Each structure stands twice: as C-alpha cells, then as structure tokens.
Amino acid sequence: DQQVKQNSPSLSVQEGRISILNCDYTNSMFDYFLWYKKYPAEGPTFLISISSIKDKNEDGRFTVFLNKSAKHLSLHIVPSQPGDSAVYFCAASDGANNLFFGTGTRLTVIP
Amino acid sequence: NAGVTQTPKFQVLKTGQSMTLQCAQDMNHNSMYWYRQDPGMGLRLIYYSASEGTTDKGEVPNGYNVSRLNKREFSLRLESAAPSQTSVYFCASSERGPKNIQYFGAGTRLSVL
Numbered sequence: 001d002q003q004v005k006q007n008s009p010s011l012s013v014q015e016g017r018i019s020i021l022n023c024d025y026t027n028s029m030f031d032y033f034l035w036y037k038k039y040p041a042e043g044p045t046f047l048i049s050i051s052s053i054k055d056k057n058e059d060g061r062f063t064v065f066l067n068k069s070a071k072h073l074s075l076h077i078v079p080s081q082p083g084d085s086a087v088y089f090c091a092a093s094d095g096a097n098n099l100f101f102g103t104g105t106r107l108t109v110i111p
Numbered sequence: 112n113a114g115v116t117q118t119p120k121f122q123v124l125k126t127g128q129s130m131t132l133q134c135a136q137d138m139n140h141n142s143m144y145w146y147r148q149d150p151g152m153g154l155r156l157i158y159y160s161a162s163e164g165t166t167d168k169g170e171v172p173n174g175y176n177v178s179r180l181n182k183r184e185f186s187l188r189l190e191s192a193a194p195s196q197t198s199v200y201f202c203a204s205s206e207r208g209p210k211n212i213q214y215f216g217a218g219t220r221l222s223v224l
Contacts, residue, residue: 002153009151032210043115043201043215044154051210089153093211097142097161098169103153 003027004092006102014110019077021105023090026071030092034099035064035075038087047088048075080109113137117202117216124192124223132187132219134202142205143185144169144213145177147198154201160185161207192223 005024013019023033031052036044050057050064050073057064063076077084090102118133136143145157146169156169160179174196176188185204189196199220203213 004153006153034210034212036215041217043203043217046212046214049210049212093209095209095211097144097159097167097207097211098156099211099213101154103151 001026002103003030004090004100004102006090006105008105009103010106010108012108012110013080015082016079019075019080019084019107019109021075021077021088021090021107023073023075023102024071025073025092025100027092027094027100028068028071029094030100031095032093033064033066033073034091034093035062036089036091036101038089038104044089077107080107082109082111085109115202115204115214115216117200117219119219120217121220122222124189124221126193126223128192129188129190130192130221131189132200132202132221133184134186134216135184136202136204136214137183138204138214139182140204140214141182141207142211143179144203144205145175145185145187146201146203147171148201148218149198157187157200192221194223197221197223 034049035047038044087104091099144159146154158177202216205213
C-alpha cells in the first residue's frame with residue numbers, strides 16, 4: 001500500500017501566481033520529508049526538506065508546510081516561473097535507509 | 112562535478128537476455144540505491160546498499176541482482192529480462208542520516224521486447 005500519496009497528477013498555474021502541491025502520508029514514524037523536482041530525461045533533484053519537529057521550512061521561493069496531525073505536507077512556490085514546470089515528487093524518510101516516494105505531480109507554469 | 116553517473120542511458124533487450132546497469136558516484140557516499148520508475152507508480156526501491164559490502168532488498172527486488180563493487184560503484188543485473196522490466200532505472204547515493212537526501216543519476220531507459 002502506498003505510504004506517501006500525491007493525489008493530484010497534474011497542476012497548471014499562471015506565471016507569477018502561487019503553486020501549491022500537496023502530499024499525504026500514512027506512517028506517523030516518518031521523521032523527515034523531502035521534495036524532489038524532475039525534468040524530462042533527467043534524474044530527480046533535491047529541492048527542500050522539513051523535519052517532523054517543524055511545521056515550516058522556507059528556501060527562497062519555495063516553502064514546505066507540515067501538518068503532522070493531518071499527516072499532510074504541501075510545497076508552495078511563489079511566484080511561479082515557467083522554469084518551475086517539472087514533475088514534483090514528495091518523499092518521506094523513515095530514519096533508516098528508506099525514502100518512500102509519492103507518484104508525483106506534473107506542474108505546468110503558463111507564461 | 113559528475114555526481115552520480117549511470118550507463119548506459121538507453122537499452123533495448125529481447126526477452127530472456129541479460130544485462131548489467133552500471134552506477135558510480137564520486138561524492139564518497141556510503142549508501143547507494145537502485146529504483147525503477149513506472150508511469151503512475153512513482154519511484155520504487157529495488158535494492159540498496161547501506162555501505163560497502165552490504166546489500167538489501169527493497170520493495171521490488173524480484174528479477175534483479177546487485178553488486179556493491181566498491182564504495183563508488185553499485186551495479187544492477189537483470190539475469191533474464193522480461194517485458195515487465197521495461198522501465199526507467201535510477202541509481203542514487205546518500206550519506207547515512209535521518210534526512211537521507213539522495214542524489215540521483217540521469218537514469219537508464221530500458222525496453223524489453
């Protein structure tokens with residue numbers, strides 16, 4: 001059973017507006033959450049992470065929010081740029097050697 | 112900086128053929144991983160190696176074998192390829208730790224006919 005879920009396969013946003021990508025997880029033992037970005041014909045690249053003891057982490061235009069009680073996290077991109085168009089994967093770490101990935105959300109930023 | 116290098120980038124096999132996917136990292140990471148990515152399935156872990164000399168099964172190990180040749184190299188072998196193994200394969204590496212930020216190669220696109 002999928003432990004990390006991204007229920008929106010795709011999202012389209014106008015340039016300059018906010019993009020919000022969502023992720024849900026089932027295992028309360030996950031202690032770190034990560035977002036990866038993937039362009040076509042490339043491997044995923046690490047974008048931003050958050051510890052389970054925090055509820056927000058910000059890095060430039062990217063902010064990740066964590067709601068532990070709801071087992072939900074989201075990635076906000078403000079302002080969205082055409083170069084942000086990619087597939088975004090949410091991942092959760094169990095503190096050992098395992099990362100559990102969601103199925104990805106394809107973001108399209110329309111100029 | 113090369114990071115994680117995978118070879119080949121593309122491969123077409125016939126059912127029953129064998130091949131080895133190569134992966135090397137130059138970041139002195141202890142842990143290495145092999146994933147496959149299929150449409151609508153995200154990234155699924157095939158095998159991982161927490162350190163040189165050790166390997167462990169992931170979520171979908173059947174039909175695959177791995178070798179951690181040294182700290183830099185981690186190979187994935189398909190002994191008898193099947194059409195169900197048509198996929199994009201990614202190798203990754205990381206330092207040990209709870210955050211487990213993994214760095215990925217560019218992938219190998221494999222088609223089994």
